[in-house]
Amino acid sequence: MPEQDNKQMQRTDGKWRTEITAGLIGYLTTVYIVAVNGSILSEAGVSLESGMTATILASFAGTILMGLFARLPLVLIPGMGINALFAYSIIESAGFSFQEALAAVLVASVLFLITAFTRLGTILKKAIPESLKHAITVGLGFFLILIGLEKSGLVVSGEQTIIAIGDFTSPVFIVSLLTLFVAIFLFMKNIPANFLVTMIAGTILAYLFGVLDTTKRSIHFDVSDILISPSFTALNEPGFWLAVFPLTIILIFENMGLLHGQLHMLKRQDGYNKAYQVTAFSALMSAFFGTSPTVSTAENAAVITSNGRTGKAAVTAGLLFLATLFIIPWISMIPNTAISPILIIVGVLMAQNLRNVPLDDMSEALPAFLIVAMIPFTYSIADGMAFGFIAYPVVKIAMSRQKELSGILLVISGLFLLHFIMKIIGI
Numbered sequence: 001m002p003e004q005d006n007k008q009m010q011r012t013d014g015k016w017r018t019e020i021t022a023g024l025i026g027y028l029t030t031v032y033i034v035a036v037n038g039s040i041l042s043e044a045g046v047s048l049e050s051g052m053t054a055t056i057l058a059s060f061a062g063t064i065l066m067g068l069f070a071r072l073p074l075v076l077i078p079g080m081g082i083n084a085l086f087a088y089s090i091i092e093s094a095g096f097s098f099q100e101a102l103a104a105v106l107v108a109s110v111l112f113l114i115t116a117f118t119r120l121g122t123i124l125k126k127a128i129p130e131s132l133k134h135a136i137t138v139g140l141g142f143f144l145i146l147i148g149l150e151k152s153g154l155v156v157s158g159e160q161t162i163i164a165i166g167d168f169t170s171p172v173f174i175v176s177l178l179t180l181f182v183a184i185f186l187f188m189k190n191i192p193a194n195f196l197v198t199m200i201a202g203t204i205l206a207y208l209f210g211v212l213d214t215t216k217r218s219i220h221f222d223v224s225d226i227l228i229s230p231s232f233t234a235l236n237e238p239g240f241w242l243a244v245f246p247l248t249i250i251l252i253f254e255n256m257g258l259l260h261g262q263l264h265m266l267k268r269q270d271g272y273n274k275a276y277q278v279t280a281f282s283a284l285m286s287a288f289f290g291t292s293p294t295v296s297t298a299e300n301a302a303v304i305t306s307n308g309r310t311g312k313a314a315v316t317a318g319l320l321f322l323a324t325l326f327i328i329p330w331i332s333m334i335p336n337t338a339i340s341p342i343l344i345i346v347g348v349l350m351a352q353n354l355r356n357v358p359l360d361d362m363s364e365a366l367p368a369f370l371i372v373a374m375i376p377f378t379y380s381i382a383d384g385m386a387f388g389f390i391a392y393p394v395v396k397i398a399m400s401r402q403k404e405l406s407g408i409l410l411v412i413s414g415l416f417l418l419h420f421i422m423k424i425i426g427i
Contacts, residue, residue: 018308022304023303023320025303026299026314031196032198037291038051038332041292044091054291055078055291056324058077059318060319063318066275066314067312067315068315072311073313076297079254080140081140081250082247084147093379098228099230102230102288103235105230108251109251112284112293116280121276127406128409133253136253136371136385137257139376144344145348147340151340152337152344172337179198179205179337183345199338199339202334202337203338205337206335229288242422245382245416255296259272262296354372367387367388367392370384371387371389386417
């Protein structure tokens with residue numbers, strides 16, 4: 001009997017070691033989000049340190065909740081693409097304050113939460129064409145590529161063109177180009193935690209070329225900078241709801257797709273409902289932490305392939321995120337030249353969804369391509385989505401295929417059309 005007990009203890013210890021290792025890998029493959037999301041939030045009206053702190057707290061809370069409640073090895077971090085919508089479309093383009101944008105996150109997350117606890121999620125999933133869902137992801141991908149190229153200085157505003165290539169003689173351009181090649185090499189070689197290694201290598205290159213700002217060694221913020229309360233002062237403005245609308249759609253469909261694929265890898269499809277509910281609640285908490293919503297990150301594939309199978313892996317990753325608070329002064333030194341290659345590569349990964357659009361069917365391909373093209377070209381995710389959603393019923397009716405249109409889709413298309421009409425009349 002003692003010998004059997006020892007074997008059982010060894011098996012238990014082995015499982016714990018495997019789960020902790022998987023959690024560590026999950027953390028290392030996603031910790032880049034602290035610098036990347038912090039940088040994006042800093043362009044939306046808060047300090048870099050506050051943006052990173054909000055990112056850390058939201059990632060910690062969501063991932064811990066996933067581990068304890070859903071008991072799944074999934075890491076939740078602010079979503080790439082959604083953070084761009086938050087910073088560049090809702091705040092920069094639409095003109096809402098940071099606090100008002102957080103209110104939009106809160107309302108969108110409440111709607112997301114409703115779909116998680118009712119049949120509405122399933123109804124919406126069936127109502128929106130797959131081609132448009134994939135097109136949104138692809139459009140977000142190209143938008144991230146454009147942002148990455150701009151932040152790195154690889155493209156600039158042209159004198160006779162909208163954009164042009166940057167200055168080849170600029171040290172920033174050279175460092176960005178070298179870091180991008182390093183990032184591509186590490187990614188293609190599938191080096192563990194390649195995004196983290198890219199940021200370290202990019203920071204070293206920036207230092208060697210003399211373009212690294214080494215003055216960011218201290219943190220300058222108080223509690224009010226971290227716990228930013230959502231402001232509902234714009235609740236009665238039509239533009240507020242037009243900001244909530246695309247945010248809600250992206251939250252719902254991106255998480256549906258990510259969770260479905262990850263739970264299929266885990267062979268735990270039975271855990272979908274709890275995982276979806278946790279993800280929705282985590283997005284809701286993000287509004288109070290002061291960041292764009294969290295999602296179930298694509299890097300969870302690394303956790304799963306490392307044999308992470310239970311919530312212990314998620315709890316490990318969550319605690320490591322919390323510990324990251326102590327190294328914010330060093331993370332804040334990471335330059336844009338080290339961050340932008342990650343945006344570009346993530347954008348390319350998202351753009352791969354283009355292969356899921358039925359290009360041989362113009363009634364599906366044309367609206368999809370309008371979304372893909374107009375999101376980066378208009379520098380607005382909401383406007384880009386509007387072009388595709390309005391075009392979809394027009395194309396179907398023109399081809400006498402109106403039976404393929406659902407009532408919910410027509411309502412959504414009508415709301416996007418209303419969005420354009422309001423812009424025309426200046427509301």
